[in-house]
Structure formats: structure tokens, C-alpha cells
Amino acid sequence: MEDWLALADYGLRMTAEHPALALRGLVKRFDAKMAVAGVDLTVPAGSFYGLLGPNGAGKTTTLSMAVGLLRPDAGGAWVLGHDVWADPVRAKQLLGVMPDGVRLFDRLSGAELLAYHGLLRGMDPAVVNQRAAELLDVLALADAGRTLVVDYSAGMKKKIGLACALLHGPRLLVLDEPFEAVDPVSAALIRDILTRYVTGGGTVVFSSHVMEVVERLCSHVAILADGAIKRVGTLDEVRGEQTLEQVFVTVVGGRTATGEELAWLSR
Amino acid sequence: MAVAVTDAVSDVGAARRVSAWHFVRLKLRVLGNNFRGQGWRVGLFVLGAFVGLWFAAFGFFLFAAPGLAGNDQYATLLAALGGGLVVLGWFLLPLIFFGVDETLDPARFALLPLPRRTLVTGLFAAALVSVPAVAVLLAATGLVFTAGVFGGWPAALTQAVGVLAGLLLCVAAARAVTSAFATMLRSRRVRDLAAVLLAGAAALIAPVQLAAAAALQDADWDRLAAVAAVVGWTPFGAPWTIGIEVAQGRVWAAPVKLMITAFTVVALLLWWSRSLESAMIGTASSGRTSTRSPATGTAVTQLFPRLLGWLPRGRFGALVAREARYWWRDARRRANLITLAVVGLFVPVMLNLGSAGLTGGGGATESSSPVLVTLSMVFVGVLAATTLANQFGFDGSAYAAHVVVGVPGAVELRARIAAFSLYLLPLVLLISGVLALLVLGQPGWIGLTAGSLLATFGAGLAVNTLLSVLGAFSLPETSNPFAMNSGAGVARSLLAILSMLASAVAVIPMVAAAALLGDVWLWLALPVGAAYGLGAALLGAYLAGDVLDRRQPELLATITPRR
Numbered sequence: 001m002e003d004w005l006a007l008a009d010y011g012l013r014m015t016a017e018h019p020a021l022a023l024r025g026l027v028k029r030f031d032a033k034m035a036v037a038g039v040d041l042t043v044p045a046g047s048f049y050g051l052l053g054p055n056g057a058g059k060t061t062t063l064s065m066a067v068g069l070l071r072p073d074a075g076g077a078w079v080l081g082h083d084v085w086a087d088p089v090r091a092k093q094l095l096g097v098m099p100d101g102v103r104l105f106d107r108l109s110g111a112e113l114l115a116y117h118g119l120l121r122g123m124d125p126a127v128v129n130q131r132a133a134e135l136l137d138v139l140a141l142a143d144a145g146r147t148l149v150v151d152y153s154a155g156m157k158k159k160i161g162l163a164c165a166l167l168h169g170p171r172l173l174v175l176d177e178p179f180e181a182v183d184p185v186s187a188a189l190i191r192d193i194l195t196r197y198v199t200g201g202g203t204v205v206f207s208s209h210v211m212e213v214v215e216r217l218c219s220h221v222a223i224l225a226d227g228a229i230k231r232v233g234t235l236d237e238v239r240g241e242q243t244l245e246q247v248f249v250t251v252v253g254g255r256t257a258t259g260e261e262l263a264w265l266s267r
Numbered sequence: 268m269a270v271a272v273t274d275a276v277s278d279v280g281a282a283r284r285v286s287a288w289h290f291v292r293l294k295l296r297v298l299g300n301n302f303r304g305q306g307w308r309v310g311l312f313v314l315g316a317f318v319g320l321w322f323a324a325f326g327f328f329l330f331a332a333p334g335l336a337g338n339d340q341y342a343t344l345l346a347a348l349g350g351g352l353v354v355l356g357w358f359l360l361p362l363i364f365f366g367v368d369e370t371l372d373p374a375r376f377a378l379l380p381l382p383r384r385t386l387v388t389g390l391f392a393a394a395l396v397s398v399p400a401v402a403v404l405l406a407a408t409g410l411v412f413t414a415g416v417f418g419g420w421p422a423a424l425t426q427a428v429g430v431l432a433g434l435l436l437c438v439a440a441a442r443a444v445t446s447a448f449a450t451m452l453r454s455r456r457v458r459d460l461a462a463v464l465l466a467g468a469a470a471l472i473a474p475v476q477l478a479a480a481a482a483l484q485d486a487d488w489d490r491l492a493a494v495a496a497v498v499g500w501t502p503f504g505a506p507w508t509i510g511i512e513v514a515q516g517r518v519w520a521a522p523v524k525l526m527i528t529a530f531t532v533v534a535l536l537l538w539w540s541r542s543l544e545s546a547m548i549g550t551a552s553s554g555r556t557s558t559r560s561p562a563t564g565t566a567v568t569q570l571f572p573r574l575l576g577w578l579p580r581g582r583f584g585a586l587v588a589r590e591a592r593y594w595w596r597d598a599r600r601r602a603n604l605i606t607l608a609v610v611g612l613f614v615p616v617m618l619n620l621g622s623a624g625l626t627g628g629g630g631a632t633e634s635s636s637p638v639l640v641t642l643s644m645v646f647v648g649v650l651a652a653t654t655l656a657n658q659f660g661f662d663g664s665a666y667a668a669h670v671v672v673g674v675p676g677a678v679e680l681r682a683r684i685a686a687f688s689l690y691l692l693p694l695v696l697l698i699s700g701v702l703a704l705l706v707l708g709q710p711g712w713i714g715l716t717a718g719s720l721l722a723t724f725g726a727g728l729a730v731n732t733l734l735s736v737l738g739a740f741s742l743p744e745t746s747n748p749f750a751m752n753s754g755a756g757v758a759r760s761l762l763a764i765l766s767m768l769a770s771a772v773a774v775i776p777m778v779a780a781a782a783l784l785g786d787v788w789l790w791l792a793l794p795v796g797a798a799y800g801l802g803a804a805l806l807g808a809y810l811a812g813d814v815l816d817r818r819q820p821e822l823l824a825t826i827t828p829r830r
């Protein structure tokens with residue numbers, strides 16, 4: 001019993017020392033607007049972490065600072081113990097990222113884009129070829145052939161973006177709105193791949209404002225509003241007795257239509 | 268319910284008609300909001316306005332000169348040729364250099380229930396609100412002054428009307444031409460036709476230049492005046508000469524010339540409105556026919572163009588392959604490349620032929636000196652390198668992929684230089700060959716022309732690589748490769764001037780050597796120039812790469828278009 005406790009304690013300290021992603025005091029200000037006002041977040045290795053928040057809460061800004069796309073005004077980010085801003089090379093090797101609202105190099109075809117990403121990461125061409133073919137096949141993109149990514153549908157663009165993030169076998173995946181504008185079939189496919197990735201020892205952090213997806217997938221949840229973390233913990237800790245949606249609406253606060261306004265819509 | 272909605276729509280339609288004034292106000296509001304909290308944008312705008320005013324003042328005194336001098340002999344000449352040059356500039360410069368201000372992107376209006384006529388007049392009116400348009404208007408008041416001096420109030424008034432018509436002509440020309448070419452460059456079928464047309468347009472400058480040079484040489488003002496009289500009856504010169512005609516007693520000419528102008532403006536607007544529609548739909552699909560042909564070969568072999576199969580299969584090779592594909596697949600980059608090829612070929616030819624005409628010597632060979640040849644090559648090299656001044660702006664937010672991976676700056680820049688050179692080096696060799704063989708008739712000078720070009724090109728690359736890291740700006744995400752954000756035109760010109768100055772300074776040794784060393788230089792120029800250019804480019808990539816490593820996220824932020 002004592003041994004077991006010691007072991008558990010050791011394990012806890014290990015994860016405490018090297019969480020998959022650690023954010024400390026992240027601050028970002030755009031002109032007069034405080035976009036992110038001091039975010040602390042610890043994502044344990046092996047977790048499926050959902051970052052929830054209404055539009056404009058600072059989700060994208062936070063994740064951009066976490067992966068090295070946007071320099072924070074204060075604070076820092078660590079990927080498995082490697083400082084993203086001080087030791088970017090090591091941190092970025094362990095990291096797979098799918099940003100939202102960012103273009104891909106979309107004048108390449110899907111296969112070309114994957115090859116490009118793989119070689120940029122310094123991977124062996126043979127490995128790139130094999131993984132690219134497999135990813136295109138699994139994500140049902142192989143049929144697209146030489147179609148340029150710019151001509152892909154929104155769902156296909158998400159899928160090829162995910163493939164680019166997965167190609168080098170990262171230990172941590174950071175996905176900004178992976179389920180936005182994706183049809184149910186593709187969404188199920190993406191969910192499936194991510195679940196398998198976590199089961200295999202990877203860690204996923206993703207942002208969303210769709211409660212359903214988060215409730216179904218995540219082991220941990222953080223609710224972000226007005227640039228600050230409002231609730232954080234395991235899924236059960238955060239939602240308690242209520243549904244996640246109830247908690248979210250309470251935390252974020254919002255108005256519900258009374259039926260008085262917009263009367264002209266129902267004439 | 269459906270009835271109610273239709274009622275509402277017709278209510279709105281009846282209550283308020285959308286006039287051009289709405290578009291003008293919209294543009295002013297967008298401009299104003301762009302300035303909010305962006306000190307440097309205000310700075311750029313003020314600078315642009317200042318430069319515009321300076322040109323306006325210069326133009327005013329030029330156009331007013333006959334009036335000030337009290338001599339109406341050359342009034343028509345100045346008005347027709349000067350005004351004609353202005354119109355020609357509005358036709359060609361947006362294509363070749365400046366692009367058009369697309370503060371109001373036509374695609375944004377695609378969903379609004381606006382008749383096309385309203386849209387065209389509205390966008391047209393909004394396009395009139397710009398620094399260059401105001402500058403032309405101010406400059407052309409010089410014509411009104413001249414007309415007033417010789418013809419009194421009636422002439423001045425007619426000329427004022429003519430100036431306004433001329434301004435409409437200029438703006439309509441710029442819009443119609445860029446919009447039409449944008450459409451052409453988007454579609455695969457007529458893309459090459461567009462290139463040829465552009466070449467033809469640029470080629471038009473050559474005879475004009477030659478005629479001007481020949482005329483200046485003979486100082487045959489009367490013959491030139493005859494040419495001007497003819498130009499005065501074309502749309503290029505018609506609007507600017509109306510007042511002079513009235514002043515000189517040919518009142519009947521005024522309505523005819525006004526008709527010529529009005530007809531041209533209408534024709535241009537109709538042309539614009541045709542291509543506008545495709546520009547509005549253009550954002551939904553980029554217009555490229557998607558080829559569903561099955562891919563052959565592995566992913567990596569597909570990335571590398573067949574001609575570049577020898578590139579190493581690594582970071583550098585992948586970057587070069589992607590850049591090489593982008594210079595052709597991205598409409599904006601392709602437009603740059605094509606204009607560069609055209610201008611790069613014609614300007615040195617014109618310059619050297621023109622100088623032959625100017626100095627009055629019999630053949631070009633006698634009058635063209637190594638220094639002049641070197642200088643014209645410097646121009647081409649600098650111009651070519653300037654294309655890279657905003658190379659990261661072409662990528663836009665896609666550059667995020669490089670930041671996520673953490674591509675080393677020096678590797679990235681070396682690869683970009685290499686890919687651009689793949690297109691440019693053949694062109695450079697072609698230009699130097701054409702110049703040395705056909706224009707100068709001196710095969711022995713190929714070394715000189717090629718050497719100067721390579722040196723300038725390399726030095727220019729070094730300068731522009733650094734500029735592209737430090738002075739990048741975002742380009743709008745529209746389907747029009749000529750579109751610029753408001754203020755970006757000034758930024759681009761500033762960058763270009765800066766890079767041209769710096770590159771020109773960097774190649775002073777080459778020019779000095781051409782002037783001092785004499786015939787030995789004809790042999791030394793090629794190896795020395797090539798080594799100089801290569802060394803400069805590598806050094807530039809190394810230095811700028813260091814800067815890039817430190818400010819990747821900042822660069823990404825500056826080139827990501829604000830939405």
C-alpha cells in the first residue's frame with residue numbers, strides 16, 4: 001500500500017514536472033484590447049484536453065502563443081518541459097499544430113503539401129512517402145488526386161491540415177477548431193483518429209465551442225472567457241451535477257431572447 | 268411570410284436608392300478605420316499625399332507654362348503630349364508597378380442586391396477618391412489656367428470640363444485594364460494570351476520613346492506639334508486640349524473632343540463591368556480547373572517539378588521546389604514575373620536605342636558606352652530583385668507553417684533566392700544576349716552585359732532579402748493579383764525606392780570598373796560580376812536569416828491580412 005502510494009506520488013511528480021503543455025501567465029494585448037489576460041494551464045501528458053470559450057474569448061490567441069506563432073507580452077509556454085520561446089527547435093519537434101483561419105500552402109496538391117511538410121521537418125523521404133500515402137488513404141483524400149488544396153472543400157482542408165500536423169508523429173497535438181465547418185462524416189473520422197492517437201500515448205489540446213464534441217471526447221476541460229480561464233479540471237470536475245452547456249452559459253453569461261425583439265422576423 | 272419579406276425588400280428599394288455617394292462614403296470610412304491605432308499607416312498616407320502634391324505642383328507648372336510665358340505656340344503640344352502621357356501612365360503603371368487600391372473589393376458586394384450599373388458607377392466614384400486622382404486633377408488645373416490666359420472665361424470653363432472628363436478617363440482606364448488582366452491571368456486558357464498582350468502594351472512605349480528621342484534630336488518642334496495635333500484627336504489627348512481649341516477659335520472642336528472622351532470612358536466602364544462580374548465570383552473559386560487526374564508517383568516526387576528532380580530531397584530542396592511551383596501557380600507572383608520579363612527586356616533596348624538617337628551618332632555601337640550599358644543592366648537587375656522586396660507578403664498567413672516547423676532563416680532565404688533565380692537567370696542571360704547581339708551589335712559585350720546584370724541582381728537580392736524580412740506588408744486575399752491594400756501602394760513604392768537605392772550603391776564598384784578599366788573589363792566583367800553577385804546574395808541571406816530567426820512570429824503578424 002505504502003509502495004503503491006509512493007509510486008503514484010512519483011508518477012504525479014513526473015507529470016507535474018513534464019506536463020505535455022504548460023502555460024504560465026500568458027498575456028497578450030492588441031492595441032487597447034486585452035486579448036489574453038494571464039492564462040495558466042497545465043495539460044497532463046496523455047490527456048484529451050478541450051479548451052472551451054465563446055467567440056473572441058482568446059482561444060486562438062492563447063493557442064498561438066502556446067505553439068510559437070505569436071510572441072506573448074508576458075509569460076511562457078513549455079512543451080514536455082521544453083520552452084517554446086527559448087528552445088523552439090526541440091519544442092517544435094514534439095509538437096503538431098493545426099491553426100485555424102490560416103491558409104495552407106494551398107497551391108500544392110494534397111500529396112505535394114504533405115511531402116513539403118515532411119521534408120521541412122527534416123524527415124527521411126521514404127518515411128514521408130509511406131506516411132503521406134497512408135494518411136491520404138485514411139482521411140479519404142486519395143481520390144482528390146492532383147487537385148490543388150485551394151480547390152478543396154472546407155472539410156477536406158481541415159483533414160489535410162490535420163494530416164500535416166500528424167505527419168511527423170508529434171507527442172502533442174494542438175488543434176484550433178478542428179471540427180469547425182466539417183461535415184458529420186469527416187468529423188467522425190477526425191474524432192476517431194484523435195481518440196486512437198490519445199490511446200496510443202499522445203496528448204491532444206483543441207479549442208471548440210461545440211459542447212457536444214467536447215463532452216464526448218475530452219478527459220479535461222478549461223473554459224476561457226474574456227481572456228482568462230474561468231473553470232478548469234477534469235470533465236467531471238468542471239460540469240459537476242449540471243451539463244457542460246449549463247456550466248458554460250453560467251460562466252460566460254449571456255442573454256436569452258425574450259421573444260419581444262426581432263418580432264418582424266416572424267410576421 | 269414570404270409575401271411579407273418581399274414587401275420589406277421592395278419597401279427598402281423604394282425608400283432609398285443606393286447612389287455613388289454611398290460608395291464614396293464607404294471608402295472614406297474604411298480608409299479612416301484602417302488608420303485607427305496604426306500610426307505608421309497614417310504616416311505612409313501623409314507621405315503619399317506629400318509626394319502626390321509634389322507631383323501635382325510639378326505638373327501644374329508644366330501645364331501652366333505656356334500661359335505663364337504668354338506664348339500659345341506650344342500650348343497644344345504640351346497639353347496633348349503631356350496629358351497623353353498621363354493617360355498612358357494610368358493605363359500601364361497599375362499593371363507594371365503600382366497595382367490598384369482595392370479598399371473596396373468588388374467581391375464584397377456580390378451578395379448585395381445591387382444592379383450592376385449602380386455597382387460600377389459606385390466603385391468608379393470611390394476609385395476617384397484617391398491621392399493620384401487628386402494629384403492629376405490639381406496638375407491639370409494648369410491647363411485651365413493656360414486656357415484662361417489665352418481664351419478668357421469660356422475657354423477656361425470648357426477646359427475645366429475637359430480636365431474632369433480626362434480624370435474620369437484615367438481612372439476608368441486603370442480599373443478596366445487591371446480588372447481585365449486579373450480575369451485573364453486567373454483563367455488558364457487565356458493566361459498566355461494575357462502575357463502576350465501585356466508584352467504588346469509595354470512594347471507600345473518603345474515607339475513613343477523613339478519618336479520622342481528622334482524629335483528631340485532634330486529639335487523639330489513643328490513636326491512634334493503636328494504629332495501633338497494628331498494625339499489631340501485621340502482619347503489620349505482629347506480631353507486635355509479642349510480649352511486650347513476654344514481659345515484658338517475652334518469652338519466646334521470642343522464638343523467633338525468631349526464626345527471622343529465620353530465615348531472612351533463609357534467603353535472602358537462597359538469593359539470593366541464585364542470583367543467585374545468574374546472578379547466578384549472569382550473569390551468563390553480561384554478559376555483553376557481542378558484536375559482530378561490520378562496522381563502518379565510518390566508524394567515527394569510529385570512535389571518536385573520534373574526539371575528540378577536533381578534537387579536534394581531535404582529542407583532546402585523542398586523549399587526551392589515549393590517556391591518554384593508558386594512562382595507559376597500563384598497568379599500574383601506570375602503577374603509579377605511576366606511584367607518583369609517584359610519591362611526587363613524592353614527598357615534596356617529602348618534606353619540604348621534611344622541614346623543612339625539622342626546623341627545623334629549613326630549607329631548604336633558608337634554612341635553606347637560600357638558605362639551606359641552597365642547602367643541599363645543595373646536598372647534591370649535592381650528591378651528584378653525588387654520583386655522579392657515583399658516576398659513573404661505573397662505567402663500571407665500560409666507562412667505560419669514555416670513558423671510552426673521552425674525553418675532556419677538562412678536556409679529559407681537561400682532557397683527563396685535560388686527558386687527565384689531559376690526563373691530569372693535564363694531571363695537575365697537572354698536580356699544580356701539580346702542587348703549585346705541585336706541592339707549593340709557587339710557580341711564581345713555579352714560578358715559586360717551579363718556580368719553587370721549578375722552583379723546587380725545578386726546585390727539587389729541581398730538588399731531585398733533583408734527588406735523582405737524587415738519591411739514586409741500584407742496583401743489582400745482577393746483574386747485580383749493587382750490589388751493592393753490602401754496605403755500599401757505607398758509602402759511598396761517606398762520599399763522599391765529604398766531597395767533600388769541600396770542595390771545601386773552596392774554595385775557602384777561594377778560601374779566604376781566599367782568606367783576605369785577599359786577593354787580589360789570586357790573580359791573580366793562576367794567572372795567578377797558573377798562572383799560578386801553570388802557572394803552578395805549569400806551574404807545577404809546569411810545576415811537576413813539571422814534577423815528572420817529572431818522575428819519569425821512578428822513577420823507572420825505583419826503579413827497576415829486583417830479580416
